[in-house]
Amino acid sequence: MIIVTGASGQLGRLVIEVLLKILPASEIVAAVRNPEKVADLAARGVQVRQADYDQPASLASAFKGADKLLLISASEVGRRVPQHRAVIDAAKAAGIGLLAYTSILHADTSPLPLAAEHKETESLIRASGLPAVILRNSWYTENYLAGIPAALKYGVLLGSAGAGKIASAARADYAEAAAAVLTQVNQAGRIYELAGDEAYTLDELAGEIAQQSGKAVAYQNLPESEFKAALLGAGLPDGLATLLAESDVGAAQGGLFDDSRQLSQLIGRPTTPLAELVRRALR
Numbered sequence: 001m002i003i004v005t006g007a008s009g010q011l012g013r014l015v016i017e018v019l020l021k022i023l024p025a026s027e028i029v030a031a032v033r034n035p036e037k038v039a040d041l042a043a044r045g046v047q048v049r050q051a052d053y054d055q056p057a058s059l060a061s062a063f064k065g066a067d068k069l070l071l072i073s074a075s076e077v078g079r080r081v082p083q084h085r086a087v088i089d090a091a092k093a094a095g096i097g098l099l100a101y102t103s104i105l106h107a108d109t110s111p112l113p114l115a116a117e118h119k120e121t122e123s124l125i126r127a128s129g130l131p132a133v134i135l136r137n138s139w140y141t142e143n144y145l146a147g148i149p150a151a152l153k154y155g156v157l158l159g160s161a162g163a164g165k166i167a168s169a170a171r172a173d174y175a176e177a178a179a180a181v182l183t184q185v186n187q188a189g190r191i192y193e194l195a196g197d198e199a200y201t202l203d204e205l206a207g208e209i210a211q212q213s214g215k216a217v218a219y220q221n222l223p224e225s226e227f228k229a230a231l232l233g234a235g236l237p238d239g240l241a242t243l244l245a246e247s248d249v250g251a252a253q254g255g256l257f258d259d260s261r262q263l264s265q266l267i268g269r270p271t272t273p274l275a276e277l278v279r280r281a282l283r
Contacts, residue, residue: 001027001028001029001047001065001066001067001068002019002023002027002028002029002066002067002068002069002070002182002183003029003031003049003062003063003066003068003069003070004016004019004028004029004030004031004070004072005031005051005053005069005070005071005072005087006031006032006072006074006075007030007031007032007038007041007048008030008032008033008034008037008038009072009075010171011072011102011171011174011175011178012030012032012072013038013041014171014172014175015070015072015175015178015179016028016030016041016046017175018175018176018178018179019179019182019183020044020046022179022183023183024045025044025045025046026045026047028046028047029046029047029048029049029062029066030042030046030047030048030049031049031050031051031062031063032048032049032050032051033050033051033052033053034050035048035049035050049061049062050062051063053074053083053084053086053087054083054086056086056089056090059086059087059090060090060093060094062090063090063091063093063094063096064094066094066096067096067097067098068096068097068098068099068100068182069087069091069096069098069099069100070100070101070102070178070182071084071087071088071091071099071100071101071102072102073101073102073103073117073118073121077114077117077239077243080117080118080121081117081120081121081124084101084117084121084124085121085124088121088124088125088128088130089128091128091130092128092129092130096130097131098131098132098133098182098187098188099125099130099131099132099133100132100133100134100135100178100181100182100187101121101122101125101132101133101134101135102135102137102174102178103118103121103122103134103135103136103137104118104136104137104138105136105137105138105139105167105193105194105195105255105256105258106136106193106255106258107119107122107134107136108122110250110255111249111250111253111254111255112246112247112250112251112255112256113246113250114243114246114247114250115255118136122134131188131189132188132189133181133187133188133189133190133191133192134190134191134192135174135177135178135181135192135194136191136192136193136194137169137174137177137194138166138167138168138169138194138195138196138256138258139166139168139169139247139251139256140168140169140170140171140174141168141169141170141171141196141272141274141277142170142171142277143168143244144166144168144202144205145277145278145281148209148278148281148282150234151206151209151217152209152213152215152217155215155216155217155218156217156218156219156220157202157205157206157209157217157218157219157220158219158220158222158227158230159202159219159220159221159222159227159248160221160222160223160224160227160245160248160249160252161201161202161221161248161249161251161252162201162221162252163201163203163252164201164251164252164253164254164255164256164257165199165200165201165254165256165257166199166200166201166202166205166251166256166257167195167196167197167198167199167256167257167258167259168195168196168256169194169195169196169263169271169272170196170271170272170277172272173196173263173267173271173272174194174263176266176267177192177194177263177266177267180266180267180268181266192262192263192266193258193260193262194258194262194263194266195256195257195258195259195260195262195263196263196271196272196274197261197263197264197270197271198271198273198274199257199259200274201219202219202221203219205219205274205278206218206219208274208275208278209278209282212275212278212279212282213282224245224246224248224249225245227244227245227248228241228242228244228245231244231245
């Protein structure tokens with residue numbers, strides 16, 4: 001039996017969809033804070049269990065009888081470490097045979113401030129003694145594609161990544177990778193650096209958007225503070241605006257680049273091309 005935490009989130013749902021193509025629904029557990037959000041999965045035969053990172057007792061009951069567990073990193077930046085610790089402790093108490101964790105690309109050396117919580121979580125996993133596999137995911141391409149409407153409206157794609165190469169991948173590609181390690185043998189002890197096959201700069205992304213849309217779009221590189229201000233002006237909450245601006249600066253320093261192609265090797269196909277993802281976003 002495989003448990004997917006954060007199963008109501010975008011990545012969690014995609015992982016479960018992949019698992020449903022491999023395993024009977026009865027062998028999959030969707031662990032969520034609010035079971036009502038995955039009523040559709042329950043209707044398809046997936047086991048749904050209430051699991052709140054902030055309520056350790058709920059984790060203990062949710063993890064009973066499971067062989068493997070996917071810990072999708074929590075969304076509350078700044079609170080991730082105690083929440084992840086609760087999951088790791090519960091997984092150890094439940095005798096989980098394999099813990100898979102979605103970390104960040106090159107977590108041990110990354111210049112992205114976001115990496116600190118992931119690095120600490122990886123340390124907690126090692127200290128627990130649990131058999132584990134670490135999925136160090138690069139950026140979701142969707143994070144940048146979300147800026148397409150504004151780029152088309154104003155003719156400018158804003159960022160702070162300079163000429164940094166970004167080897168992002170589609171969320172669905174990372175979901176396939178997670179499902180692969182959960183269903184393949186001999187995964188304990190492995191660390192995967194997962195990134196897209198094609199790296200691009202934000203200037204090249206702007207060019208791709210312009211080419212496919214037929215509208216003029218140029219990349220404008222901004223200092224971190226100005227980019228954050230622009231994000232706040234677009235209505236993003238302060239925490240998210242800070243995270244995105246800091247991550248762009250990290251990308252400028254090479255923090256989102258990797259050319260090992262471990263992701264495409266793991267999923268058995270090339271990662272989804274940037275051009276295809278832009279095409280879908282423009283539909």
